[in-house]
Amino acid sequence: MTTKRDYYDVLGVEKAASESELKNAFRRLARKYHPDRSTEDDAEDRFKEIQEAYAVLSDQKKRAQYDRFGHDGGQGNPFGGFGGGFNINLEDLFGGDIFSSMFGGGGGGGGRRRQSGSDILIRHSIELSDVLNGTDQEVVIDLPHACESCEGTGAEGGRLTTCASCNGQGQVRVRQQIGPFVQEAVQACRECNARGKVADNPCDGCGGSGQDMKSSTLRFKVPLGAEQGTRLRMRGKGEPAPQGVGSPGDLFIELEIEPHPFFERSGSDLIMSLPLGYPDLALGTTITIEHIDGDDLQIKVPSQSNSGETVEVRKRGLPRQRGNGRGDVVVLLKLHMPKKIGRSTKKSLETLRGDLGPKDVKSSILTDAQERRRG
Ligand SMILES: [Zn+2]
Ligand SMILES: [Zn+2]
Numbered sequence: 001m002t003t004k005r006d007y008y009d010v011l012g013v014e015k016a017a018s019e020s021e022l023k024n025a026f027r028r029l030a031r032k033y034h035p036d037r038s039t040e041d042d043a044e045d046r047f048k049e050i051q052e053a054y055a056v057l058s059d060q061k062k063r064a065q066y067d068r069f070g071h072d073g074g075q076g077n078p079f080g081g082f083g084g085g086f087n088i089n090l091e092d093l094f095g096g097d098i099f100s101s102m103f104g105g106g107g108g109g110g111g112r113r114r115q116s117g118s119d120i121l122i123r124h125s126i127e128l129s130d131v132l133n134g135t136d137q138e139v140v141i142d143l144p145h146a147c148e149s150c151e152g153t154g155a156e157g158g159r160l161t162t163c164a165s166c167n168g169q170g171q172v173r174v175r176q177q178i179g180p181f182v183q184e185a186v187q188a189c190r191e192c193n194a195r196g197k198v199a200d201n202p203c204d205g206c207g208g209s210g211q212d213m214k215s216s217t218l219r220f221k222v223p224l225g226a227e228q229g230t231r232l233r234m235r236g237k238g239e240p241a242p243q244g245v246g247s248p249g250d251l252f253i254e255l256e257i258e259p260h261p262f263f264e265r266s267g268s269d270l271i272m273s274l275p276l277g278y279p280d281l282a283l284g285t286t287i288t289i290e291h292i293d294g295d296d297l298q299i300k301v302p303s304q305s306n307s308g309e310t311v312e313v314r315k316r317g318l319p320r321q322r323g324n325g326r327g328d329v330v331v332l333l334k335l336h337m338p339k340k341i342g343r344s345t346k347k348s349l350e351t352l353r354g355d356l357g358p359k360d361v362k363s364s365i366l367t368d369a370q371e372r373r374r375g
Helices: 007-011 019-033 043-057 060-072 090-094 098-103 128-133 278-283 343-356 361-374
Strands: 120-126 136-146 160-162 171-178 181-188 197-199 211-221 231-234 251-257 264-266 269-276 285-290 296-301 310-313 329-335
Touching: 007 019, 007 043, 019 043, 043 060, 120 136, 128 251, 211 231, 211 251, 269 285, 269 296, 278 329, 296 310, 296 329
Parallel strands: 120 251, 269 329
Antiparallel strands: 136 211, 160 197, 171 181, 231 251, 264 269, 285 296, 310 329
């Protein structure tokens, strides 16, 4: 398993940082390292690290747990840690569309802005094996396109005329009486939806919206080692620009990875637990299971293994992002206790009680405590 940097160091804040300090640090770093914009080599890894650190520290319960136990989350149990996908709602943090508010795209408020279509987000489910193999995906979905008969203008024959209400400005001045004061304010023109132009007659084909829905086939490849919530961007595949002016929005495909029946994920490592009987733990064994990479996975359990220990099958995990190779499969050994023990088994166990238990319970309590404290 990889060693992780301290979450506070990752965000560059003090241990006592307030919620708003955390948020500010996260926003600043997220802007710097967002993989869609950043030119840094390790942007993607850094961005994930930042997301993970923020996900934990912004959650009071998780932060307290982290402060006490570190990355492990307590109990030294691979399932109790903070590993796995972190999906922070960037829209919440940045208010609305993450890309426009994060990076200043989409124009400022106030004056007339360059019009462009909205972004579209679709969610697409994949399996863990797709993350391993980087499979090709095909999604058939109805998407808005610019109406052909009016070229997206929404006007019959594409004929638009200057809006009379706002003189083509897209905004109007209104006077408001507030108590004794008359205040003048600028508002978006309602007649033309702030576009400055109106259709004499709406297009028959699209009813004036300028768009129609068409079945579209999207093809893309799952990025190797993709994390839960990864968003793929298809430029210009979003909503067409209103009235056909400006550029269409982008389409984002958010990957949802379906939970595997028994693997959990920690970055590029796959984690599973393996319950075994006492003889298998004591004498050692090799367990072979079918793996998601199509080959058999051989788990070699050494003799005298203890419940709670882990064994690793190297390089059979998921592909590491940016870099070669794969993570590991980490197997947590557990002692399987049968629900019922038959009479003859009980008899044989009785004969083993002396051999397999500690010779002297009192001294074994002491030895165990000493070993535990030595860490
Ligand atoms: Zn107008
Ligand atoms: Zn039309």
